Each structure stands twice: as structure tokens, then as C-alpha cells.
Amino acid sequence: MTVLTVENLHVGTDDLALVSDVSFTLAAGERVGLIGESGSGKSLTAAAVMGLLPEGVHATGSVRLHGVPHDLVGASERQLAAVRGNALTMVFQEPMTALNPAMRVGDQVAEVMLLHGTRPDRTAARAAAVDLLAQVRLPEPERTARAYPHQLSGGQRQRVMIAIALANGPSVLLADEPTTALDVTVQAQVLDLVLTGVAERGAALLFITHDLAVVATVCERVLVMYGGRVVEAGPVREVFTRPRHPYTRGLLDASDLTSANGRLRTIPGTVPAAGRFPAGCVFRNRCPRATGACATLPAWTDGAAGGGFACWHPVAADG
Ligand SMILES: Nc1ncnc2c1ncn2[C@@H]1O[C@H](COP(=O)(O)OP(=O)(O)O)[C@@H](O)[C@H]1O
Ligand code: SF4
Numbered sequence: 001m002t003v004l005t006v007e008n009l010h011v012g013t014d015d016l017a018l019v020s021d022v023s024f025t026l027a028a029g030e031r032v033g034l035i036g037e038s039g040s041g042k043s044l045t046a047a048a049v050m051g052l053l054p055e056g057v058h059a060t061g062s063v064r065l066h067g068v069p070h071d072l073v074g075a076s077e078r079q080l081a082a083v084r085g086n087a088l089t090m091v092f093q094e095p096m097t098a099l100n101p102a103m104r105v106g107d108q109v110a111e112v113m114l115l116h117g118t119r120p121d122r123t124a125a126r127a128a129a130v131d132l133l134a135q136v137r138l139p140e141p142e143r144t145a146r147a148y149p150h151q152l153s154g155g156q157r158q159r160v161m162i163a164i165a166l167a168n169g170p171s172v173l174l175a176d177e178p179t180t181a182l183d184v185t186v187q188a189q190v191l192d193l194v195l196t197g198v199a200e201r202g203a204a205l206l207f208i209t210h211d212l213a214v215v216a217t218v219c220e221r222v223l224v225m226y227g228g229r230v231v232e233a234g235p236v237r238e239v240f241t242r243p244r245h246p247y248t249r250g251l252l253d254a255s256d257l258t259s260a261n262g263r264l265r266t267i268p269g270t271v272p273a274a275g276r277f278p279a280g281c282v283f284r285n286r287c288p289r290a291t292g293a294c295a296t297l298p299a300w301t302d303g304a305a306g307g308g309f310a311c312w313h314p315v316a317a318d319g
């Protein structure tokens with residue numbers, strides 16, 4: 001069952017196109033990776049889905065959530081507030097930006113359940129919050145519930161964010177580099193909490209990361225973004241073993257999927273500034289396969305399982 005459908009999503013300011021024509025779906029229980037270098041438009045895509053775009057940045061297109069009658073693009077703040085933190089949640093790279101510094105963390109977890117009516121009263125919500133803090137394996141959950149965010153470590157704060165994101169049993173969780181800011185020693189534990197949390201609730205996960213090795217082990221499908229566009233998509237096994245887009249090929253060549261450190265090194269050339277990507281194929285100024293034909297926006301070629309790629313001169317399917 002499809003729980004999230006994003007169609008022809010465009011995000012930009014009055015002057016700059018920042019995300020162009022992004023379409024994808026998430027099925028219940030599915031884990032989909034979203035990869036691409038910094039500046040590719042991954043965070044803005046997630047922010048647009050959440051209806052959390054910064055001032056001066058707007059979205060067009062369509063974002064439909066299963067069970068919600070209206071499109072989230074163009075929905076009122078009141079309509080969005082009913083969905084956000086409830087059926088649709090997000091974990092950010094830096095939890096401090098999303099937590100209220102002046103409120104005890106247990107109350108913040110309880111608040112989201114009271115707000116959406118998941119628990120009938122404050123006493124029940126408080127008890128459920130302590131349970132959730134225990135589920136995300138915070139030490140002494142009763143005591144931790146009474147702490148303020150600044151009294152916790154970065155890893156502990158991220159656990160609180162995950163508890164908040166899971167509190168109402170979301171159907172879709174967006175995780176934007178949830179472990180990048182954390183100590184290496186706690187990254188795997190925090191990732192495991194996200195994965196266990198969505199699996200227990202049957203939620204779909206969109207996992208934004210630089211770590212291709214993690215995508216290879218935890219995701220079923222992957223979306224590759226560059227220059228604000230999805231340039232390739234498909235089953236992870238397919239895309240990572242037989243990439244068709246030269247950008248995907250470059251990303252894979254710059255990573256070592258066999259080591260624990262599957263983070264991106266660099267691919268030749270630099271990512272243009274926002275809105276400065278070439279016309280036609282956005283990868284044209286860095287692509288080893290570019291020809292004159294690439295001055296025209298490449299058409300999408302369908303591949304396996306709803307995937308495909310946008311390139312005039314794809315890498316051969318047999319490698
Ligand atoms: N509020 C904004 N105004 C103008 N440009 C922005 C704004 N927010 C992000 N951008 C630009 O949009 C591009 C995509 O940003 P982002 O989605 O954060 O990329 P990613 O998450 O893939 O690193 C970047 O070039 C970034 O500088
Ligand atoms: S369309 Fe051309 S420039 Fe773009 S990725 Fe393909 S070969 Fe390279």
C-alpha cells in the first residue's frame with residue numbers, strides 16, 4: 001500500500017529553482033534511501049513534504065499522504081498541523097533545533113500525544129512518554145523525562161527526537177541525516193532505534209544520508225538526487241550494482257561500500273551554487289560522458305520496479 005505520493009514537486013524562491021520535478025512514492029513499511037552530495041536538494045525535498053520550508057521558499061506540485069483527503073502542498077497551517085507530528089514525522093540532523101530548550105523532554109514527548117489526542121489526559125501521556133523514552137533506551141527514563149534538552153548529550157537528544165517522531169505511530173517518517181552530528185560510537189545505536197521504531201509501527205522511512213554503505217544494508221530502494229532533481233531511482237541492489245546514470249556511477253566510485261566507512265569522498269568537479277546548475281542536464285559541467293545532446297533536459301527512462309534514470313548517454317546496463 002502506498003502511504004506517500006510525491007508528484008512533480010518543485011521548490012524554489014522567487015529567483016531560484018532549488019528542487020525540480022521530484023516524484024516518488026513510499027509504501028507502508030518500506031525503507032527508501034535519498035542520497036546525493038551536499039546542495040543536491042535532499043533537505044528541501046523533505047522540508048517541502050513536511051510543509052516546513054524556510055521563509056521565502058515555496059513549493060508547487062503534489063504531496064499526498066494516505067488517509068488525508070487534501071494535498072499537503074497548499075494545505076492550510078491548521079491542516080498541516082493535524083498531520084505533522086502525527087501520521088507524518090521527521091527526525092533532523094541537529095535535534096537542538098527541533099526541541100524546545102525551555103521544556104522538560106518528557107513533557108515534550110507527552111505534548112505531541114496530547115496535541116493529537118493519542119492519549120486522553122496528561123497523566124496517561126506522561127506515563128506513555130516515559131515508556132517511549134525507555135523504548136529509545138534512554139537511561140533512567142523516569143529521571144531523564146524531567147531533564148531539559150541542554151542537560152542531555154547529543155545522542156540522548158536525538159533519542160528524544162526519535163521518541164517524539166514515533167509517539168503517535170506515524171505512517172511516514174523522514175530522517176534527514178539523523179546520525180551525522182553524533183559521535184561515531186552512538187551512530188549505529190541511533191540508526192538501529194530508527195529502524196526498529198519504524199519496523200514495529202509498519203511505517204515507511206525516507207532516509208537521507210551520505211552513507212552509501214548504510215543505504216546498501218538498510219534500504220530497499222534508493223533515490224539519487226543531484227542539482228535539485230532525482231537523476232536515478234530503483235531497487236538498491238540494482239542501482240548500486242548496475243548504476244545507469246553517470247552521477248550515480250561517480251558517487252559509487254567515490255565510496256567504498258565494503259568498508260564500515262561508506263561515506264562519500266569526492267567526485268571530480270564542484271557542485272554549482274543554488275540555482276547555478278547548467279540548463280539541460282544538471283550534471284553536464286562535471287560529466288565525463290557529456291555531449292551536445294546534453295544541453296537538452298534528458299528524458300526519464302523507466303527501469304526496474306518503478307525506477308529509472310534521466311540521462312542521454314547512460315552507463316551500459318552490463319557494467
Ligand atoms: N532558504 C533558502 N534560500 C535559498 N537557497 C536555499 C535555501 N535553503 C537551501 N537553499 C539552497 O538549496 C540547495 C539545496 O539545499 P538542501 O536541500 O539543503 O541540500 P542537501 O540537503 O541535499 O544538502 C542548496 O544549494 C542550498 O544552498
Ligand atoms: S545527460 Fe549527458 S551530461 Fe547528463 S549525465 Fe547523461 S551523459 Fe552526462
Ligand SMILES: [Mg+2]
Pocket residue numbers: 042043044176
Ligand atoms: Mg541536507
